[in-house]
Amino acid sequence: MKELFFWRVWSSSERRISIAAFVTIILSLLFFIVKGIDPLANVIRWDVLSELSDISTVVDILKFDQWQYGISGPSSLITEQFVASTMQTDFLTIKIFWGLIIVGLSFILASLTTMPRFWYLAGMVTFIVLLASARLETLGIFGEGSRGFFILSVALYAGLSYYFHAFRPDFGIGIRILGLLSISLILLLIVAFVSPVSFPALTAASYSMPIWLLISILFLLISATEIIAGLVWLSTSGQVKAGKSGFTNFLVITILYLVSLILLYLKNTRQIDWDLTLLSPVYLAIAAGILGIWGFKKRADSASSILSFRSTGFWLYTGMFIVTGALAGYAAGSANDPLLEVLEDVVVNGQLAMGIVFLFYIIINFYAVFKQNLAVHKVLYKPMRFGLTQTRLFGFAGVVILFSIQRLLPVHQGIAAYFNGLGDLYSNTREYPLAEQYYKMALQQEFQNHKSNYALASLALNQGDQVAASYYFRQALLKNPSPQAYAGLIGVLMQESLFFDAIFSLQEGLRTFPESGELLNNLGMLYAKTNVADSAHYYLDKAEKTSKKPEVPATNLLAIWARSTDSGLLDSLANNSKSQKYLSWEANWLAIQNLRQNFSKQDFNKDVIKPDSTLSVSGLAYLVNYSKNQAREDSLPAVFLPKLANKNQLLAEDLSLAALYPEFYSGDKLKAIETLSNWAEQGGEKAKGYHKILGHWLLQVGLYDLAIKHLTNVDGVEGTLGQAVGYALSGQQAIGGILLEKLQEKEKSPALQNLQTTLANIKPPKTKADSLFAKAQKSPSEKNFDAAVHANPFDAKIVAASANFYRQKKQIPKAYKIVLNALKFNDRAYLLWEEYTILSLQQGLIGQADEGEAMVKEISSPADYQAFSARYQPMRALIEKQRAEFK
Secondary structure, eight states, X not given: OTTTTGGGGSOHHHHHHHHHHHHHHHHHHHHHHHHHSSGGGGTOOEEEEEEEEEEEEEEEEEEOSSOEEEEEEEEEEEEEXXXXXXXXXXXXXXXXXXXXXXXXHHHHHHHHTTSOHHHHHHHHHHHHHHHHHTOGGGGOTTSTTOOHHHHHHHHHHHHHHHIIIIIOTTSOHHHHHHHHHHHHHHHHHHHHHHOOSSOHHHHHHXXXXXXXXXXXXXXXXXXXXXXXXXXXXXXHSSOOOXXXXXXXXXXXXXXXXXXXXXXXXXXXXXXXXXXXXXGOHHHHHHHHHHHHHHHHHHHHHHTTTTOOIIIIIHHHHHHHHHHHHHHHHHHHHTTOHHHHHHHHHHHHHHHHHHHHHHHHHHHHHHHHHHHTTOOGGGGTTSXXXXXXXXXXXXXXXHHHHHHHHTTTHHHHHHHHHHHHHHHHHHHHTTOHHHHHHHHHHHHHHOTTOHHHHHHHHHHHHHTTOHHHHHHXXXXXXXXXXXXXXXXXXXXXHHHTTOHHHHHHHHHHHHXXXXXXXXXXXXXXXXXXXXXXXXXXXXXXHHHHHHOSOTHHHHHHHHHHHHHHOOHHHHHHHHHHOOOOOOHHHHHHHHXXXXXXXOOOOOOOOGGGSOTTOOOOHHHHHHHHHHHHHTTTTOOTHHHHHHHHHHHOGGGHHHHHHHHHHHHHHTSOHHHHHHHHHHHXXXXXXXXXXXXXXXXXXXXXXXXXXXXXXXXXXXXXXHHHHHHHHHHHHTTOHHHHHHHHHHHHHHSOOHHHHHHHHHHTTOOOOOOHHHHHHHHHHHSOOHHHHHHHHHHOTTOHHHHHHHHHHHHHTTOHHHHHHHHHHHHTXXXXXXXXXXXXHHHHHHTTOHHHHHHHHHHHHHHSOHHHHHHHHHHHHHHHHHHHHHHHHHO
């Protein structure tokens, strides 16, 4: 336990710093693991492209005893596809990267200050050379191209470190780390506030990448033998049974470990194509790095004359560990696959080559010790025949040989990774020609790397070059294919109208990524466009089960059902469908309810209206469908939709029309009919649709003659059938029958024949206004009469009775207003003219009263006029007498 928790015997300040070091190592590993789960997700988003289309539904319905007359109108359907975005930079990754790098660098430089003079000077000279390679002049701190910032950085780092090394060797490691960390923070603040470049953190990260890559390679090679060293400890640390040697166990598990490395090497060099996920180099690198904390201590203790683990080795090792984790996280966070592959090759090749030599080292030096059942791990770094230096040299030579067998591909990948970083930098500064040049330079080093090809495809898309984008997307699929690259390729092919090529490419993508919900969804939608409903349903159903956004394929399934399913099956599917809190899904759900003519109460999704009042395609579809479906339940859309129309000019026409439905069914019928009448009179390509809706609404409120007039402007079955219904309801069944006969000559339909039979006995359907009027007659009150007039402001009986009620209540202006409103559209009802005449007379409008009397005489029967005249003439004579007396 003393060896395991070695820091317990250190001073309190050293213990605190060591705990901070362990925490930072954990953070760096978490940074890499989180970013490495799906590297492409860090730089490429899955966007959702929504497309709006219409489907014919019947929401305006006039019901009779055994049949109904409805007119078709459009409801909106949303279909959605996944679209891979262009490659972008994750700036959070850059910030975390620099935070970890600054800490790791402070540990490394602080450890150098505790070394002997030769090693200190060698280390600082190496650091200065590496710092010079970072091209700090690109930050433009003291002017463009000035090396002043580099000189300042060298002076601060070298000055403080030399002060610690030469003049204050008594200072503890904590003060040294904090001092050098302060220098790094000062330089960071100078860069943040003084540098004129657009992205100083990204600039510094891109140009300094070689520094951190060299440190990471050194760390991975230093820790390359730690797993085998751990196997030695595992084989010899426990109590060994009498007569048994730990050597056999050690040899078996070590050979298995080396065979695993050989398999990984063969896979990396494309000599085998096996799934070795459980043997990931990531696990091996993390295991070796963690074991190396204790293994490096043993090595440092064995060479105590050169390196003290407590004052130097631990801090040097942890600093390198932090830098390596930060670089790996940066590589994953930028989806720089050449950089990730370099680190992977260093792990595999380093552990394989150095592991084989290290196994030889152990057998040569400690076979006899193994046979004696002694704790070999305690003397592992005290060789008796073959030295550690020779082992490291031969191991490094083995690594070089393995790299050479790969034709130095890892070296080329490292260079490609560097150029990719510069390409990212200049893409963000919008210096596209320069970015393109660097990405192409990366391709010259490793032509199959995904990062460069996808980035070049992104640049091509930004510049509208579809041919180049298609080429680079295909190149990105060669070695490291991704669903995003397939989606990008499909998008280009669809824009070029290469439909079948797009299907074949999607099928190829699904063979590579059979569980990609995004590709499954897109293939399902391609089949839907070719009306292959079964295949579309199959792929969308599978996509819903595998996609990270199952609501998208669920939305598309609703659209497929709406277009290709009969009413009976649609009811069953709708009842068994799982509800989704997703605007597009809710829009399609309302469209299906319109298809089913199910107008039951639905809750309104308030999230559809954003603070700035802008609407998405999904928002438009939802509002249109909701307004039609809930027109009888919710009048609020009639209030806010016109306001939204004013702020969404391109959508104003659709929103304004949608607003009229709740206005007619729940709000002000007069306003709805007036507005729609004006639109119909203005003409235009949608005028026939307006006439059709208006004709049906007028039939609903009993204005049959006016309804017929508007329906004559409507072509097809709906217009003719509406006219026939209008004539029949107005008592002219013969004309309605003739219209149906002419319609049957064009369209043979048993339904039309049955309708002709029942048309002779048709009666106006009972409406809500009728029941409200009956209630008002039974219990006269302002509330009841207002409700009846609101339900039908054009019905002559309702309006006349209401006007008479208000007239008796001495509310002449209110009575006069409702009569005038009714006369705007119902100007052939003598009951309205009677009330108009009486009210005009009571207000002293003799001329209007006389005009009203003339209209009553014209349109009413003699008996009705005689009865009216008996009321009107005495009232008029009295007013004349009063006027004469006043004079």
